[in-house]
Structure formats: C-alpha cells, structure tokens
Amino acid sequence: MLEIAGALLDALTDGRRVAVATVTRVLGSAPRTLGTAMAVTDAGAVLGSISGGCVEGAIYESAQEVLETGRGQLTEFGVSDDDAFAVGLSCGGTVEVFLAEFAPAGMRNALSHAARTQLELAAAGHAAGLALVVDGAGAGRILTPMDESGEHGSASGGAPAAGESPGLDADAERRIRAELGARIGSGETALGAVDCDGATSRVLYLVAATPPRCLIFGAVDFASALSAAASLLGYRVTVCDARAVFATPERFPAAAEVVVEWPSDYLARTETDARTVVCVLTHDEKFDLPLLTTALNLDVAYVGAMGSRRTHERRMLRLREAGLPAAALARLHSPIGLDLGASSPAETAVSILAEVLAARSGASGRPLGSRPGPIHPTA
CATH class of the missing domain: 3.40.50.720 (NAD(P)-binding Rossmann-like Domain)
Structure with missing residues (x-):
C-alpha cells in the first residue's frame, strides 16, 4: 500500500473515496509480493497494480462493492478457485487480498490523521509503517506508531471486514504497535498474528523504508x-x-x-x-x-x-x-x-x-x- 502513498494522498485531497486492495498473503508462484496494493477511486480511476495484469479486472469489480457498501473484503484468487483462469491467475499461485475503503475527513471510513501522516512520510521517501488487521478481532482496523495526539497509539481508518467483528483490546493494540515499530526499524513488510481475548487476529505490517x-x-x-x-x-x-x-x-x-x-x-x-x-x-x-x-x-x-x-x-x-x-x-x-x-x-x-x-x-x-x-x- 505504501508504494502508492502519493497517489492515494492525491485522490483523498481531491475529495475522492478510494477502495484499496492490498496483498496479504502469497502462496506458490505469484507475480507480486506481500503488501503490494492497487486502489480504485469512486471516479473509476485505477492506482497501482496487484498482479501485473492477472487479477486486476476481478479486483476492480470487488472494489466497486467496497465503495458501495463501505465494508471490507478478504478475497483469495488462486488455482483452487473454479474461476482461476477467468481472473487470469493461471501461474499456479494463490494471492489473498484485503480490500478496504479510505475516505477524506468527514466521510464514512475517513482515514485518520495519524494514518495519513504515515502515507505522507512514505510518499516523501521516509521510513513509515501501517498495521492493517486483515482477519479476526478488529478486522479492517489500521494502527500506526502514533495516535492523534502524537502519543504511541492506534488510529482508526479503513473499513471493517464483512460481518460484525469485535474490537482489539488494549494489550493487543500495544503489541501490534511494538511489532510495527520494530518492523519500521528493519524495513520489512510481513504478516503476523496477535492474540486478543483468546482469539487470533492476523495483522499485515506494511513498512516503507528509506530508499537504498x-x-x-x-x-x-x-x-x-x-x-x-x-x-x-x-x-x-x-x-x-x-x-x-x-x-x-x-x-x-x-x-x-x-x-x-x-x-x-x-x-x-x-x-x-x-x-x-x-x-x-x-x-x-x-x-x-x-x-x-x-x-x-x-x-x-x-x-x-x-x-x-x-x-x-x-x-x-x-x-x-x-x-x-x-x-x-x-x-x-x-x-x-x-x-x-x-x-x-x-x-x-x-x-x-x-x-x-x-x-x-x-x-x-x-x-x-x-x-x-x-x-x-x-x-
């Protein structure tokens, strides 16, 4: 997601709502890596690419649903699907994608100031990070190293996953923030998990490093x-x-x-x-x-x-x-x-x-x- 931060910020500044699709898991042979993102604005413009052409058409349709309902989707494309060839992912791999709506301030699913700050850092070539909860408690939540007051904390943003999902408890949020800080330090995007009230949430730690x-x-x-x-x-x-x-x-x-x-x-x-x-x-x-x-x-x-x-x-x-x-x-x-x-x-x-x-x-x-x-x- 952070590799298209500049384009996302431009769309939000123009008052557009945006459905962002982020690769959350890759199994087998697939053309793009974990954290790669594609976005679709409510005006129909496409930003970025998930697979270099394989599944963009199907993701575009899913993005329209997210923009209509405001609810996130966790979707998988791969050889196990009957429509693998229909979506074009015939390379033998499986790609899991999480879609969520981002919007300007004052709208449904408005992106928080803290999350926007991380996008601005990434767009400027600085180290930045976002933690996206993709499944389990708090699905759809975005956490950042800093909250709205400048203290280490969480920031709401994006859309909840389809269906009702309980929120993260304070301890889970603290652990996610600590892991995100460590990931920013190492410059490594990765998928992790955190326990919350006896259940497990999957978290994608999206990291932008300074350019080599x-x-x-x-x-x-x-x-x-x-x-x-x-x-x-x-x-x-x-x-x-x-x-x-x-x-x-x-x-x-x-x-x-x-x-x-x-x-x-x-x-x-x-x-x-x-x-x-x-x-x-x-x-x-x-x-x-x-x-x-x-x-x-x-x-x-x-x-x-x-x-x-x-x-x-x-x-x-x-x-x-x-x-x-x-x-x-x-x-x-x-x-x-x-x-x-x-x-x-x-x-x-x-x-x-x-x-x-x-x-x-x-x-x-x-x-x-x-x-x-x-x-x-x-x-």
Missing part, C-alpha cells in the same frame, strides 16, 4: 545513464568525482546529489548500509585503488568496478599488494555487469543493474526459459 543508496564514482557518460536507470529502480543516487568540471548537477539530472570530492574520502565519511550499491566507473588507479580498498571493507550490498580484463587483473594485483584478503576481493564484481552484449552507456547501465539485482536476490542471471521450477519465488 546507489553511489556512482566517476562523472562519465556511463554514470549519467546509470544514475537515470538506478533512479527508476528506486535508488537514491549520488554521483561523486574529484573533477569539478565534470561533476555538475546539469550533467546528472537524475542524481539526488552530485559531489565534488576525492572518491575514497567521500565514501569513508558518507552513510552506507547493507542495501547500498557502489559502482566504480573511473577505471583510474589513483581513484580506484583507495576507493575499492574502502568499499570492500564496508558492509554494503554490491561493489562493482568498470574496466577491461587487463585493467581488472592489474587492479586485483594492486589490491592484493595493499593487503586486502581473499574474502574481501571475492566480493568485487569486476569487470562490472552481466554479459548482455552491452556497448552504449544505456545498455551498460542495464547490464550493471541486472547484476545488482541478481546479487541482491541470489538469482543466477540465467534466461528464465532455461531455468527449471517456478518463475516467481515461492512462499
């Missing part, structure tokens, strides 16, 4: 294409080069920032984490060697360096001489990118980011047609 960083060193044409492509994938891109004449914002409009500084100095002082991608495109030893020495000693997701095989071999020799252990050198992706036949800067950007995605997921990078088993990850 992509640090590109070397203000070259390849860096311009790579920064644009990485931005499309949701990375916050920084381009860094010691040469002020090349490192200008005008040359890299897609980058969040352009830094003129010695690359290894900047990398040593800037914030990185286990999601950070480091791409070294300078292929100049006076930059590369100190930069890669610093990068390979950091806990980052990916370190890649551009250069020919001859450059790579000489670089590896220099790094060994500098004392980098074999385990650190094994983390270096060099020459950077997958073998896609790329030559232009734009094609090279695709090659590099394909390797980044494969490294992040542990995928093989092989053609899907040559790989056995399901295309999509199975739960």
Whole structure:
C-alpha cells in the first residue's frame, strides 16, 4: 500500500473515496509480493497494480462493492478457485487480498490523521509503517506508531471486514504497535498474528523504508545513464568525482546529489548500509585503488568496478599488494555487469543493474526459459 502513498494522498485531497486492495498473503508462484496494493477511486480511476495484469479486472469489480457498501473484503484468487483462469491467475499461485475503503475527513471510513501522516512520510521517501488487521478481532482496523495526539497509539481508518467483528483490546493494540515499530526499524513488510481475548487476529505490517543508496564514482557518460536507470529502480543516487568540471548537477539530472570530492574520502565519511550499491566507473588507479580498498571493507550490498580484463587483473594485483584478503576481493564484481552484449552507456547501465539485482536476490542471471521450477519465488 505504501508504494502508492502519493497517489492515494492525491485522490483523498481531491475529495475522492478510494477502495484499496492490498496483498496479504502469497502462496506458490505469484507475480507480486506481500503488501503490494492497487486502489480504485469512486471516479473509476485505477492506482497501482496487484498482479501485473492477472487479477486486476476481478479486483476492480470487488472494489466497486467496497465503495458501495463501505465494508471490507478478504478475497483469495488462486488455482483452487473454479474461476482461476477467468481472473487470469493461471501461474499456479494463490494471492489473498484485503480490500478496504479510505475516505477524506468527514466521510464514512475517513482515514485518520495519524494514518495519513504515515502515507505522507512514505510518499516523501521516509521510513513509515501501517498495521492493517486483515482477519479476526478488529478486522479492517489500521494502527500506526502514533495516535492523534502524537502519543504511541492506534488510529482508526479503513473499513471493517464483512460481518460484525469485535474490537482489539488494549494489550493487543500495544503489541501490534511494538511489532510495527520494530518492523519500521528493519524495513520489512510481513504478516503476523496477535492474540486478543483468546482469539487470533492476523495483522499485515506494511513498512516503507528509506530508499537504498546507489553511489556512482566517476562523472562519465556511463554514470549519467546509470544514475537515470538506478533512479527508476528506486535508488537514491549520488554521483561523486574529484573533477569539478565534470561533476555538475546539469550533467546528472537524475542524481539526488552530485559531489565534488576525492572518491575514497567521500565514501569513508558518507552513510552506507547493507542495501547500498557502489559502482566504480573511473577505471583510474589513483581513484580506484583507495576507493575499492574502502568499499570492500564496508558492509554494503554490491561493489562493482568498470574496466577491461587487463585493467581488472592489474587492479586485483594492486589490491592484493595493499593487503586486502581473499574474502574481501571475492566480493568485487569486476569487470562490472552481466554479459548482455552491452556497448552504449544505456545498455551498460542495464547490464550493471541486472547484476545488482541478481546479487541482491541470489538469482543466477540465467534466461528464465532455461531455468527449471517456478518463475516467481515461492512462499
């Protein structure tokens, strides 16, 4: 849901009621992940996508019912349904979806101020979280880390599930809030459960993390294409080069920032984490060697360096001489990118980011047609 926060806020600001469908469970092979959302406004506009086209038509019809009645629905699409092919989910998986109505202030199922604040944080690229009770006591409730007064608490919003459902007790709410806070800290969306008066409620913890960083060193044409492509994938891109004449914002409009500084100095002082991608495109030893020495000693997701095989071999020799252990050198992706036949800067950007995605997921990078088993990850 939080990935379409900006569009939801725009619709609510325009006075529209919105039926939001959120993936609450995925079993087997399915095209989208837990927490993915699609919304339908009372004007008929569609925001986002649940399955990349498989079940959107059926969800659109269900959304009309939610907008008419104001009551939430917990719906499942999958191979166990007689109409699996009718809704288009013939990929072999099962997707459970919860639909709820959100509305502007003063209307039925008005979204609370606390929940709206979390949407605003997510839309602005900040860490945010919502806990959606999808089944059991309190079904349809949205809880947030903060209540209307700014204290940790719950916020009503969305629609109750079909039929009568008892509310959550105070202890259950406290436990949900605590779990949501932990999930926001880890950046992980997950489905959980909480006991309430002897019954169990299922809770979807929806979390938006701050964007991962992509640090590109070397203000070259390849860096311009790579920064644009990485931005499309949701990375916050920084381009860094010691040469002020090349490192200008005008040359890299897609980058969040352009830094003129010695690359290894900047990398040593800037914030990185286990999601950070480091791409070294300078292929100049006076930059590369100190930069890669610093990068390979950091806990980052990916370190890649551009250069020919001859450059790579000489670089590896220099790094060994500098004392980098074999385990650190094994983390270096060099020459950077997958073998896609790329030559232009734009094609090279695709090659590099394909390797980044494969490294992040542990995928093989092989053609899907040559790989056995399901295309999509199975739960």
